[in-house]
Amino acid sequence: MTEPLAEDAALLAASLHEPERFAALFDRHAPAIHQYVARRLGRDAADDVTAETFLTAFRIRARYDSERAGVRPWLFGITAKLIGRHRREEVKALKILARTGRDPVAESWTDSADDRVAAQAAVRPLAGALAKLSEDDRHTLLLLAWADLTYQEIAAALDIPVGTVRSRLNRARKKLRAAAGPQPHFTESFEPHAPEGDLV
Numbered sequence: 733m734t735e736p737l738a739e740d741a742a743l744l745a746a747s748l749h750e751p752e753r754f755a756a757l758f759d760r761h762a763p764a765i766h767q768y769v770a771r772r773l774g775r776d777a778a779d780d781v782t783a784e785t786f787l788t789a790f791r792i793r794a795r796y797d798s799e800r801a802g803v804r805p806w807l808f809g810i811t812a813k814l815i816g817r818h819r820r821e822e823v824k825a826l827k828i829l830a831r832t833g834r835d836p837v838a839e840s841w842t843d844s845a846d847d848r849v850a851a852q853a854a855v856r857p858l859a860g861a862l863a864k865l866s867e868d869d870r871h872t873l874l875l876l877a878w879a880d881l882t883y884q885e886i887a888a889a890l891d892i893p894v895g896t897v898r899s900r901l902n903r904a905r906k907k908l909r910a911a912a913g914p915q916p917h918f919t920e921s922f923e924p925h926a927p928e929g930d931l932v
Contacts, residue, residue, distance in 0.1 A: 740803035744796055754793070758786050761807050768879045769811060773818050781818070785811045801888030808879050809889035812871045819867055827863050861911035865904055872900040873908075 740757060747754035762782055770778035788810050796806060862870060868890075875881045875889060883901075887894045 741796075741798045744793055744803055745798075747790075747793060751790075754786075754790055757789075757803060757807075761804060762786065764804075764879070765807060765811050768808070768874075769815065771878050772815055772874060777818060781811065781814050784814055788814070802885065805881055805885035805889040808875060808881060808885070809891065812875065812889060815871070816867060827860070857911040858908060861908050865907060869900045869904040872897055873904040876901060 740760070743753050743756050747757070765785055766778050766782040769781045773781065785807060789807055796803070801809075862873075865873065871890060872886055875886045876883075881889060883894050883897050886897045890897075
């Protein structure tokens with residue numbers, strides 16, 4: 733997904749003198765952030781974390797560096813830090829999912845009964861593996877898989893070098909592949925899907 737970089741940066745800059753202009757950024761990016769948080773923490777937390785993301789972004793908007801990153805990865809970086817505060821809840825939910833195989837959040841975005849059955853067959857080992865990942869590796873992997881950020885955007889969001897993104901993703905994927913066992917196709921959403929330039 734590409735972002736209108738110049739337009740977003742211009743809106744953010746304009747909001748310094750005309751705060752009401754910030755609402756356009758909320759309208760443009762809040763749905764994706766809300767969906768990402770819901771997949772990680774559940775719908776109950778998604779409203780609060782999304783609101784807090786934009787409140788924080790509004791408060792620190794003067795610190796946004798248009799040379800470093802686009803507005804979208806900057807917002808996801810704020811979201812990642814806020815999700816970090818909910819780490820215990822996320823790990824607990826993943827462990828419950830690993831034990832029971834039932835994910836009410838996933839049910840809302842898994843459409844067909846066949847898809848649900850297939851997903852449930854893999855969800856236990858994958859949820860267990862996600863719960864065991866370090867917080868840094870989990871953030872990096874899920875920004876790729878669920879927020880659809882490129883390697884460069886993940887690096888900008890988490891304020892780390894692209895090489896660190898690659899090493900975290902490599903480590904996390906190995907653990908997920910091991911957990912998937914004979915059903916490796918269930919880890920496909922965690923595999924690279926960014927432009928080729930991101931994979932070098």
